Amino acid sequence: MSMALDDSSDLPDEALLTLFADGDRQAARALTLRFTPVVMAHAYRLLGDRAEAEDVTQEAMLRLWRIAPDWRPGEARVRTWLYRVVANLATDRLRQRRRAGAPLDEVAEPVDAAAGPAERLQDKARAGALQAALDALPERQRQAVVLRHIEGLANPEIAAIMEIGTEAVESLTARGKRALGAALAARRDALGYGDD
Amino acid sequence: MDERLEALFSQARSAPEEPDAALMARVLEDALAVQAARPVPAAERAVARRGWGLWAALGGWPAMGGLATAAVAGLWIGVSPTLGVGDAVNTLLAGPADDVISLVDASEGFGFDLYEMALAGEEDAG
Numbered sequence: 269m270s271m272a273l274d275d276s277s278d279l280p281d282e283a284l285l286t287l288f289a290d291g292d293r294q295a296a297r298a299l300t301l302r303f304t305p306v307v308m309a310h311a312y313r314l315l316g317d318r319a320e321a322e323d324v325t326q327e328a329m330l331r332l333w334r335i336a337p338d339w340r341p342g343e344a345r346v347r348t349w350l351y352r353v354v355a356n357l358a359t360d361r362l363r364q365r366r367r368a369g370a371p372l373d374e375v376a377e378p379v380d381a382a383a384g385p386a387e388r389l390q391d392k393a394r395a396g397a398l399q400a401a402l403d404a405l406p407e408r409q410r411q412a413v414v415l416r417h418i419e420g421l422a423n424p425e426i427a428a429i430m431e432i433g434t435e436a437v438e439s440l441t442a443r444g445k446r447a448l449g450a451a452l453a454a455r456r457d458a459l460g461y462g463d464d
Numbered sequence: 465m466d467e468r469l470e471a472l473f474s475q476a477r478s479a480p481e482e483p484d485a486a487l488m489a490r491v492l493e494d495a496l497a498v499q500a501a502r503p504v505p506a507a508e509r510a511v512a513r514r515g516w517g518l519w520a521a522l523g524g525w526p527a528m529g530g531l532a533t534a535a536v537a538g539l540w541i542g543v544s545p546t547l548g549v550g551d552a553v554n555t556l557l558a559g560p561a562d563d564v565i566s567l568v569d570a571s572e573g574f575g576f577d578l579y580e581m582a583l584a585g586e587e588d589a590g
Contacts, residue, residue, distance in 0.1 A: 288495070291502070296495035304491050309480035322487050329491045333498040391475065398472045417473040449469055456468075 281346040282339065289336040296333075304329060307350055313414040314358040316403040324357045344428070351419075351429045355411050362407060390460050397459055401451035409444035416441045 279287070279298070287295035307328050311321035331353055332346070402410050408430070415426045416437070423434045430437065452459065483491075 288499070291499050293496060293499065296499060297492060300488060300492045300495055304483050304488055305480065308483040308487065312481035313476075318481065321481065322483070325483060325487060326490055326494065330494045330498070333495045336498075337502070394472055395475060395479065398476055417470075418476045420477065445466075445469065449466065452469065452472070 282341050285332075285336050285339050285346060286341075288333070289339070299332070300329070303332070303346070303350060306347065307354055310351060310414065310419060311354050311358060313399070313402065313418055314355065314407075314411060315361060316399050320361050324354060324361060327357055328353045345425075348425060348429050351415065352431075355429065359407060394459050397452060397455055398448075401448045404451060405444050405447055409440050409447065412437055412440035413444035413448065417445070 279295075281299075281302070284295045284299050284302075288299055304325060308321060308325045311324040311328070312318060315321050315324065328350055332350060402414065405413065411430060412426060415421045415429060416423070421429075423437045426437045427434045
């Protein structure tokens with residue numbers, strides 16, 4: 269990322285959003301820098317496909333720009349709202365994918381075109397295996413696991429994003445982790461975990 | 465396997481999928497386009513509403529046209545108080561009582577002249 273933008277603003281998210289709604293171009297830049305990486309990372313984790321994640325990112329941010337004038341302070345955190353929008357957009361994409369009959373394996377396996385040291389290759393293989401295992405989870409489990417264990421959010425915030433109770437979040441993450449563990453155990457030799 | 469799984473999560477956290485410059489540019493372009501599509505920002509609109517609310521309540525330009533005409537007429541009446549009606553009123557207030565009658569020109573009004581001519585005619589005929 270070499271974009272010549274200055275994210276020096278320390279303003280809170282909602283203050284920036286208010287400035288944006290009032291036509292402040294610097295606020296537009298600051299919000300773009302602050303949230304696009306967050307949205308992109310989450311969209312990729314949910315979709316396992318970079319091109320689709322980019323589309324979802326642009327659409328989610330566009331929705332943020334459009335809602336800015338009507339944003340009601342204190343009702344929701346900007347980040348929470350964006351995670352929810354990304355989840356909805358990703359769900360739509362996954363449904364379209366299923367209707368189109370795209371085999372999961374084809375979209376789940378990451379492309380590793382870069383050659384490098386053996387250790388780096390193994391890291392890439394493990395990262396790819398994790399993403400493939402995530403992609404194989406039911407959508408809600410995947411979302412809960414990603415929010416909890418990769419985005420590092422607390423259960424109450426995840427509950428707000430997914431619009432469910434915290435107990436349901438705990439249940440989803442527990443089942444998701446078990447399924448991930450089983451999927452990765454099946455590939456432990458390929459991932460360099462053969463000494464287990 | 466839990467520890468391994470945690471290690472994988474940690475690795476994923478430290479290496480998020482990042483947006484490239486092209487995506488950042490597209491997102492910012494959208495942002496600026498949305499801003500440009502809203503010609504008057506909300507804050508300025510609120511100020512404008514406060515300033516022009518009275519204007520609109522008074523009826524805007526059409527109402528102001530009538531008001532301007534009335535104002536000019538009032539100004540004209542104010543600066544020329546000795547013309548027209550003013551003369552008659554001054555005479556009434558300042559002159560002697562019998563001058564009031566002189567204000568009414570009976571010679572051309574009320575049909576008196578015609579009545580008198582008719583009476584003269586009858587006398588001549590009789």
